[in-house]
Amino acid sequence: MLGEATFIQIVRDERETLMGKIREQLDKHRADATCASCHAKIDPAGFALESFDVIGGQRDRYRAVRDKDDPEPVAPRGDIDPFININFKLGRPVDPSGSLPDERKFGGVTDLQALLVADKTLLLKNLAEQLTVYSTGRAVVYSDREAIAGILGHTQKQGGGIRTLLHEIVKSDLFQTR
Numbered sequence: 001m002l003g004e005a006t007f008i009q010i011v012r013d014e015r016e017t018l019m020g021k022i023r024e025q026l027d028k029h030r031a032d033a034t035c036a037s038c039h040a041k042i043d044p045a046g047f048a049l050e051s052f053d054v055i056g057g058q059r060d061r062y063r064a065v066r067d068k069d070d071p072e073p074v075a076p077r078g079d080i081d082p083f084i085n086i087n088f089k090l091g092r093p094v095d096p097s098g099s100l101p102d103e104r105k106f107g108g109v110t111d112l113q114a115l116l117v118a119d120k121t122l123l124l125k126n127l128a129e130q131l132t133v134y135s136t137g138r139a140v141v142y143s144d145r146e147a148i149a150g151i152l153g154h155t156q157k158q159g160g161g162i163r164t165l166l167h168e169i170v171k172s173d174l175f176q177t178r
Contacts, residue, residue, distance in 0.1 A: 047095070048108060051109055059094055070089060129148060131166065132151075147172055155168045
């Protein structure tokens, strides 16, 4: 039978093993063909956003639960609540790098942002479709593609701004007749 000290060491070792191994776990998951197609699209953004913690703070390293007797110092912002007696230590470094499905590589969230805004037409089209979904309360369907193309054309002729895009959506039949 394991003693309490041995059990605590096993749990601590297990935490250290799991911490920072997100990519390895996702690699195993992506090996399944039914999972791989979706993960090819969602993982790049997820990897870039690993540089933010659960409340949106920038981080360079993961946090790990720190036991009271752990000699490592408490991590910055590590004291959550003195009444629940949980604090953290710094764990493995975060790796926010990745590559998009078209194999373009990025080193972090700023690089990913630059890659995503490089194609302004695609970005404007996506924004138009999402705003149309929001404003009409229904999904954009195949038969809406001409109306969306018209909205994009009018918006681009006027400089491509968000205000113009909103005006064009509101003036469109998609918005007016739904």
